[in-house]
Amino acid sequence: MRPPALPRFEGGQRLWMSSAGVGVVGLVATGVGALLDVREALYGYLFGFIYWLGLCLGTLLLLASFHASNARWPVVLRRTLEVTGATVPVFLVLFVPVGLGMARLYPWVTPSPELGEHALQVLAHREPYNTVPRFLLRAVGYFLAWGLVGHFLLRWSVRQDTEGSTRWTAWQRRLGSGALPVIGLAFSFMTLDWLMALDATWQSTVYGIYVYSGATVGALALVVVAGVATRDTQHFGRLLTPGHYQRLGTLLFAFICFWAYIAYSQYMLIWVASLPEEVTWYLVRMHGGWGAVSWALILGHFVLPFAVLLSRELKQRPRALAGVALWMLLLHAVDTAWLVLPALSPSRAHLPWTALTAWVGVGGCAVAFAVWRSRGMYPVPVGDPFLVHSLQVRQP
C-alpha cells in the first residue's frame, strides 16, 4: 500500500495572519492592563504564558516519548506534534515580560519583612539557587534544551520527506529518547522556578509531575481537536481512523487518571503531615471562591471525563471525543489559573481581565507561529517507513 498523496500544506495564510492579529491585540490589551495594574497584569500574563507553554512542552514530551517507544501508530500525527513542539522560540520571546516582572511575581527577588522571620530564613538559605542572574541563566538553558530538541526533531523529519532515508528515523529515535531526561528535567525545574516560587516558601516534590500530567492532558486534547478540525481538509485529520481516536482517547483517559492520582498524592501527603509551612498553599485553595474552583477541578477535570471516557464507543467517535477534548482544554485553563492566581489574591477567587487577554495574546502568537512554520511542509511525515503501519491502524 502506498501512502495517499496528500499535497504539501500551502494554505493557512488567513489562519496564521488572523491568529497573529488576535495575538497582537491580546498582548497590547494586556500591556494596557499593565499600565493600570501591573501586578494583576503580570499574574494574568504568567497564567496565559504557562498555559500555552505547557501545551507546547506537553506535545514535545509526548513526541519524544513516542520516539523512545518506537511507536508506529502515531506516525500520522507526528508532523503536527513536531510543529507544535517546535514553537519554543515564540515562548523565548514571550518570556521577556516574565523576566522583566519577576520582582513583582516571585517573593524571593526582594523579600519583604512581611513574610515573617521564618520565611526570610528559608529564603536566605535558598539564596545560592535564587539569584536573578542564575534564574535567567536557567531559563535560557531550559529554552535551549527544548528549542534544540524540538528544532531537530522537526528538521530531520522534514528532511526525510524528500530524501526518504531511514537514517533520519534512527536519528530521531536517538534524539527523542536520549533527550527525554534533559527536557523532562528542564520542565521540572521550570515548574519550580516559574510556578512554585510564586509562594515564598511552599514546596512539594511532586509538583513538577502534577504540572506535566496536566500539560499532557492538554497536549493530547489539542491533537484530538486539531485532527477533527482538519477532517475535511487536505491535512492530517483526513487520514485519522477510529483506531487513532481510540488510542488518543485512551491516552487522554490515562493521563486524566494520572493527573488525579498525582493531585491526590500531593494533597494527601500534605494533609497527613499537616505542617504549617506546607498547608498554607492548600488552605488558600480550600476556602471561599478558590475552594469552589478546587471542587470544579475534582469534578470537571477528573470525575466527569473519567466516567465519559470509560466508553469505548465514544473514544472511537471523532466528534464526541473532540467535545471531551475541548472540555479538557478549558479545564486545563482552570487548572493553570488555580496554580497561578491564588498567589495574586489569596482571600477571594479573582480572575483579572488581563488573564483573558494574555491567554488570547500568547495563544494567538503561538498558533500563528505554528501554522506559519508548517506552510510548505507535508501534513504527515511522508518519508517515514512506518507511515503505512500508522495508516492501517485498527481498533485494538
Added chain:
Amino acid sequence: MEAKVLDSWVLAEFATPDILVDATNQMREKGYQGMDTYSPYPLHGGSEALGLPPSRVPFIALGGGLTGMCTALAMQTWMNTIDYPLNIGGRPLLSLPAWIPITFELSVLFAAFGIFFGLLGLSRLPQPYHVAFESEAFRSASTHGYWLGVPFAAGTDSSETMNQLKALGATQVTIVTGEKE
C-alpha cells in the same frame, strides 16, 4: 443413567489467518451459527467474523470496581469511625482523604477480579475437555494451525458443510463427535 448428549463439529484447517477470517465471514453469511475459531494467537477481525455481540466484560469490571469502592468506604467508616473510633492527630473520625488509598486499591482489585473471573465464566473456562480434542490434527491450533469449528446436529448430514469449507480453501476437513461437556 442419563442419556449421553452427543456434540458434533466439522473442523476445518486453513493455511493463514486471513483465509480463516474470510471463510468465517462467508460461512456466517450463509447462515451458520455457533461457530468458533481457533488460532495460536488473537485473530484480527475474528470476533467480527463470528458475529459475536459486544463483550459483557466491561460491565462486569465496572460492577466489580463499584463494589470494591463501596466495600472499602463502608469497611473503613465502620472500623475507624463507628466500631473502634481512632483519634489520629486530632483529625475528624470520618476523614475521607485517608480513606482514598484503600478505596482506590479495592476498586482496582475488585475490577480486576471482575475481569479475570468474568472472562473465565463467560468463556466457560477452565474446560478440560472439548469434542475438538478428539481430532489429533487439531493439536496444530496451539502452534501453527488456523481452525474453524462448525457445529451440526448429531445424525444430520454434514457433507454439504464439509464441501463448502473445502470450497472456501480449507486444507483439511474432519468431523468430530463426542460427549457434550
